[in-house]
Amino acid sequence: MRKFLLLFVISILAMVAVACGASESEEESEGTNADLTETVTVNHELGETDVPKNPEKVVVFDFGILDTLDKLEIEVAGIAKSGVIPAYLEKYAGDEYANIGSLKEPDFEKISEIDPDLIIISGRQASLYDQLTELAPTIHLGVDTTNYMDSFKENMAVIGDIYDKQDEIDKEITAIEESIATLNEKASKSGENALIILSNDDKISAYGQNSRFGLIHDVFGIPAVDESIEASTHGMNVTFEYVMEQDPDLLYVVDRTAVVGGESSAEQIVENELVKNTKAYKNDNIVYLNPDFWYLSGGGLVSVAEMVKEIDESLN
Known part of the structure; x- marks a missing residue:
């Protein structure tokens, strides 16, 4: 009888251990999924958009933003190739980057095929914003020429938040601002x-x-x-x-x-x-x-x- 009771207790303890292990596994799984679905809320000229943190598949229409992503060594899935690409960004003309159309005429079919996590646009695509949002979260990061530097820095801050690159961006902007201060002094003297x-x-x-x-x-x-x-x-x-x-x-x-x-x-x-x-x-x-x-x-x-x-x- 004692032997039977001992075996019974051991069985119960084993079942509890298995249940606890399963529960911990589920919690770990939920934590992982939470990380994958973490978002950043971006307020931009055309609205408010929840953007996934560190998106893997990004298509970019604005060459200034592409320039920034390239500087930060952030990969993109596609760019607007049906037009002239800046010479210093010519690597993006390669086949490894999808052609998502032109700056004024996006290739909606190709973008849909890519199934991007994020679409980044600026002024030339603003009128197509609603159509693009149907394909993926879309943000407008154009520069306001009437408030150039503040607008530029706000756009850079958005990229920093999305990709956890704020420290690198702050360093680059500090260098730019120091150069501008020197230029202002030189312009005044000239x-x-x-x-x-x-x-x-x-x-x-x-x-x-x-x-x-x-x-x-x-x-x-x-x-x-x-x-x-x-x-x-x-x-x-x-x-x-x-x-x-x-x-x-x-x-x-x-x-x-x-x-x-x-x-x-x-x-x-x-x-x-x-x-x-x-x-x-x-x-x-x-x-x-x-x-x-x-x-x-x-x-x-x-x-x-x-x-x-x-x-x-x-x-x-």
């Missing part, structure tokens, strides 16, 4: 003013404060030769007579033709007989800015740092 133009084949448009390229004035501290230029995405249509009349100390040129598949001829078009009458031409102060950074991929950790560097080098 006393030079500037005019920014976009060259598009044989046409030109001017950009002033709070415009697409306005951070040269608003952030970098170089005064605008004409403070009446209306802020707009496409700039103010002007003539070369206008450039001659404004007579800037510095003339900054962004060559659109060079990045949209055409043959670059900005120098031949810009440096004509009218412009040769300006101080900018006479003092060899016509600066052709790198359109990869200024036209295609502004707002990235690399592009913003390079933009600061280009303007700094342009000052005497």
